[in-house]
Structures are given as C-alpha cells and as structure tokens.
Amino acid sequence: MRWVVVVVLVVHGLLHLMGVAKAFGLAELRQLTLPISRPMGLLWLGAAVLVLASAVALALDARWFWVVGVCAIVASQAVILSAWSDARFGTLANLVALLAVVSGFASRGPFSLRSEYGQAVRVGLASSPRAAAVTEADLERLPAPVQRYVRLSGAVGQPQVTDFRATWNGRIRGGVSEPWMVFRAEQYNFFAAPPARLFFMDATMKGLPVDIFHRFIDDSATFRVRLLSAFTMVDAKGPEMNRSETVTLFNDLAILAPGRLIDPSIHWDPIDARRARARYSRGSETISAELVFNDEGELVDFVTDDRLAASKDGKSFTLQRWTTPVRNYRSFGPRRVGTFGEARWEPPSGAFTYIELELVNIEYNVAGRAATYPPPSFGPSPS
Numbered sequence: 001m002r003w004v005v006v007v008v009l010v011v012h013g014l015l016h017l018m019g020v021a022k023a024f025g026l027a028e029l030r031q032l033t034l035p036i037s038r039p040m041g042l043l044w045l046g047a048a049v050l051v052l053a054s055a056v057a058l059a060l061d062a063r064w065f066w067v068v069g070v071c072a073i074v075a076s077q078a079v080i081l082s083a084w085s086d087a088r089f090g091t092l093a094n095l096v097a098l099l100a101v102v103s104g105f106a107s108r109g110p111f112s113l114r115s116e117y118g119q120a121v122r123v124g125l126a127s128s129p130r131a132a133a134v135t136e137a138d139l140e141r142l143p144a145p146v147q148r149y150v151r152l153s154g155a156v157g158q159p160q161v162t163d164f165r166a167t168w169n170g171r172i173r174g175g176v177s178e179p180w181m182v183f184r185a186e187q188y189n190f191f192a193a194p195p196a197r198l199f200f201m202d203a204t205m206k207g208l209p210v211d212i213f214h215r216f217i218d219d220s221a222t223f224r225v226r227l228l229s230a231f232t233m234v235d236a237k238g239p240e241m242n243r244s245e246t247v248t249l250f251n252d253l254a255i256l257a258p259g260r261l262i263d264p265s266i267h268w269d270p271i272d273a274r275r276a277r278a279r280y281s282r283g284s285e286t287i288s289a290e291l292v293f294n295d296e297g298e299l300v301d302f303v304t305d306d307r308l309a310a311s312k313d314g315k316s317f318t319l320q321r322w323t324t325p326v327r328n329y330r331s332f333g334p335r336r337v338g339t340f341g342e343a344r345w346e347p348p349s350g351a352f353t354y355i356e357l358e359l360v361n362i363e364y365n366v367a368g369r370a371a372t373y374p375p376p377s378f379g380p381s382p383s
Contacts, residue, residue, distance in 0.1 A: 001207070005100045006059045012076070012093035013051035019044030019079060019087075032086045040082060047075040051097075058100060063114075066104030073097050103209075107229035113213040114229075117200040120217060124163065124190040124198070128367035131160035138262040143276040146261055146268065148297040154335045155259030163190045164257060164364045170357040172203065172212075174312060176350075181205045183212070185357075189252055190367075191260060194218060194283055197249050214245065219283050221245035223314060236314025247287050247307040247322065250280040254291060254302055255326055256337055256362060299338065301325050309345055321346035332362050 021027040023041020036044070050072035057065040073094050080087045080094070108114055134155045139147045150156065168185040183203035190196040201212035210233075211226045221241045225234035253260045261278075269277040271290070279288045289304035302324045308317035322345060326338035339359040344351050 002058060002061070002100075005096060006055050008093055008096050009051055009055035009058065009072075012090065012097070013048050013055060015090065016044050016048035016051060016076065016079070019083070020048065032083065034083050034086055036083065040079070043075070043082075044079050047072070047079050050075050054097065058104075063108045066101045066108060069097055069101035069104060073101065103228065106226075107209065107211065112229055113211045113224060113226060114200065117198055117213055117215070120196075120198050120215060121188050124188060124196055125367045127192060128163040128190050128365075129192055130365070131162050133157055133159050134259045134262065141268070142261065143268050143270040145274055145293045145297070146276050146291065149291075149293055149299055150258050150261055152297045153258035153337065154331070158259065158334055159365060161191060161257040161259055161364050163188065163367050164362055165366050166256060166362040167360040168357045169360055170355060172201070172355040174354070176352040179206070181210065187252075189249070189257070191253075191257070195249055195253075197245065197252065214248070216242075216245040216249060223310065225314075234310070234312070234314040236310045236317075240308045240317035241310070241314075243285055243287065243306065244308045244310075244317070246280070246282050246285040247289070247304055249282065250278070250287060250289060251302050251324055253280075254278075254289075254299060255324070255341065257364075258299075258337070298329055299326060309347075318347075323351075333364075335362075335364065337362065 018027075018029055018032060019036055020041050022029050022032045023036040023038050023044065050068065054065065054069045054072040057068050076090065076097075077094050080090045106112060134150070134157065136156060139150055139156070142150065155161075166187045168187065169183070170185070171180040171182045173180045181203045183201045185199060185201040187197075187199045189198075196218075197214065197216040199214040203210040203212055205227070208228060211229050213222075213224050215222045215224075219242065221237065221244070223234060223236040223241060223245075224232065227233050250266075253263075265281045267279045267281075269279075271277055274293045274295075275290060277288060277290050279286055287304065287306040289302055289306070291299055292301040292303065294300045303321070304323075305319070305321050307320070307322040309320045309322075310317055322343065324341055324343050326341040328340040329336055329338050337359070341357050341359075342353045343355045343357075344353045
C-alpha cells in the first residue's frame with residue numbers, strides 16, 4: 001500500500017509541472033484553459049517540489065514524512081483552487097496523501113508509541129554507566145553449568161554489559177488458533193539500577209500495521225498494542241504486568257547478556273550438571289526460573305512458573321508455565337549468544353508457541369557511543 005501511495009504522489013507531483021509549463025510558455029497545454037501568471041507558475045513549481053519530496057520521504061519511510069506531506073498538501077491544494085475548473089481532480093490525489101499523512105502522524109508523530117519509545121531510549125543512553133570487566137573470580141559463586149555457559153559466551157575478560165541494542169525478525173500470534181503476525185523489532189535493555197527494558201515491535205496483521213511496545217522503567221511495566229498506530233487494542237499494566245516483565249527482563253539477561261548472571265541480585269541453587277535454579281530480584285519483585293543447558297554448555301531452555309499470560313485486552317492475567325527454548329548460537333564480536341528463540345505458554349489445554357524470534361544483530365554498551373549513535377528507527381514491516 002505504501003508504494004501505491006508513492007506512485008500516486010510522484011504522478012501528482014509531475015502533473016503540477018503542467019502549471020509551470022503553462023505559465024512560462026514551455027508547452028501548449030489545451031487541458032489548462034485558464035491563464036496562469038508567471039508568479040503563479042512559481043507556486044505550481046513549489047507545490048510540485050513539495051509533493052515529489054513527500055513521495056521520496058514516504059519511499060524512504062522517513063520519520064518526518066508527515067511534516068513534508070502536510071506542507072505538500074497545503075501547497076498543492078492552494079494552486080488547484082486557483083485553477084479549479086482545470087485541476088479539481090487533483091484534490092483526489094491530495095485526499096490519498098492526507099490519509100498517508102494521518103497514518104504517518106499516528107505512527108511517527110509526537111504522541112505515537114514509536115516516539116515514546118525513542119524518548120525513553122535517549123534517556124537510557126544518557127544515563128547508562130560504564131563497568132569493569134568480568135573476571136574468573138566473579139564466577140566462583142555460580143553453579144558449574146552456569147560458570148561454563150558464561151565462559152562460553154565470551155563474557156570473561158570483556159567489560160560487563162551495561163546496556164545493549166538488539167534487532168529482531170519474527171512472528172507472533174495471540175493464541176493457538178489465531179493467525180501469525182510477522183514483525184521487525186528493536187530492543188534496548190539498560191542494567192543500571194533499576195534495570196529497564198524497552199521493546200518496540202513493528203508488526204503486520206492482515207495487511208494492516210500494528211505497533212507493539214513493551215516498556216519497563218522504574219517500578220512500572222506496560223504492554224500496549226495499537227492498530228494503524230492509532231487504535232488501542234491492548235493496554236496492559238499493573239502488578240501482574242510488573243511481575244511478568246521482571247521475568248522477561250531476567251530472560252533477556254540470561255540469553256543476551258550472560259555475563260550479568262554474576263549479579264548479586266541473582267541467588268543460585270544448583271540442580272545437576274545441566275540445570276540450575278535462579279531467584280532474581282528487581283525492586284519489590286522476586287521471581288524464579290530454571291535454566292537448562294546442553295552438553296556443549298549452551299543455554300537451551302528457560303522455564304518459569306512466575307509469568308502471567310495477559311488476556312486479549314490486557315485487563316486480566318492468568319499464571320501459566322512459560323518456557324523459551326533457544327538455539328543457533330553465533331558470535332557478535334567477542335560475545336556468543338543464541339540467535340533463534342521461541343516463547344511458549346503451557347495452559348491446561350496444551351502448550352503452544354506464541355512468538356518466534358530471530359536475532360538480526362546485537363550491540364553492547366552502546367551508551368558510550370551515544371554522541372554518534374543514530375536515533376531509533378525502523379524500516380517498513382515485512383509483508
């Protein structure tokens with residue numbers, strides 16, 4: 001749909017050049033019966049430039065498209081009104097542009113979930129501290145399989161992770177009988193006290209864009225979903241959401257920042273050579289999970305009974321077993337992490353996977369490069 005609008009805007013912009021040609025006598029245009037003065041011809045040229053610029057901005061999926069789009073519509077409609085009998089059908093193209101601008105404002109404007117996400121990221125990048133390197137001595141209190149996993153991850157000898165940025169591709173669904181939604185996502189985690197988690201998902205449901213934002217800062221976690229970036233489908237918050245996101249934060253830590261498993265907020269109980277139980281505390285919340293490792297020392301599953309499944313509207317929660325199998329380990333610089341994961345609910349009716357994620361890239365301790373780091377941005381959702 002975006003490319004259809006781009007084509008409409010390009011054609012619409014080029015047609016404005018007919019007014020320029022008429023004003024300066026560059027072509028004999030019988031379609032334009034009304035005279036156009038040279039000053040008015042310059043206005044037609046300005047409108048053409050703005051409309052074409054808006055087409056380029058939309059093609060690039062620029063965050064500021066809606067700003068250029070508003071200017072283009074105003075300029076275009078002004079010159080159309082000056083030659084209404086000849087150019088009135090151009091109003092239809094401006095209506096198409098207006099719909100695109102409204103959509104752009106909803107998804108990228110100052111009141112959008114994307115804008116809120118970007119602001120929270122900038123605050124986190126400005127406050128994330130530096131940390132010393134992880135040493136062998138730091139591993140001594142960990143159960144043997146956890147020690148092995150942290151070493152395998154490449155964390156020893158590297159600066160402790162204070163923050164990371166991860167990008168994902170994947171798909172998600174609301175229930176075992178519901179259709180999958182494909183998505184792209186960007187995530188920032190910050191591990192200063194208190195830890196924060198920001199996860200923004202750009203999804204597509206039945207051809208329509210859906211914005212999904214997990215936000216966990218201080219003692220408040222929220223999960224919001226907006227169809228067409230404007231219509232709220234889910235607005236989950238409250239104590240149950242705080243507890244659930246505490247589980248997710250620890251899951252992120254275990255899978256994407258294994259060096260953080262030495263943190264004193266985690267208390268360990270050994271089980272056997274391939275399993276260990278952890279109790280993780282954040283603020284007033286303490287949750288537990290069992291970490292499962294394979295013979296190579298890789299983390300292959302994370303099992304907990306402390307996460308709650310939200311209803312479709314986010315108003316009620318049900319305590320269910322939650323597991324996140326992970327595989328396909330590879331290196332990102334000196335660090336090695338799993339790159340494909342699932343999340344599964346295990347209700348009485350039977351376990352099912354509700355999300356699949358493939359890690360595209362991960363960068364660690366990006367706050368130290370905040371001065372040159374680009375602002376959060378997303379390309380269009382996959383179709």
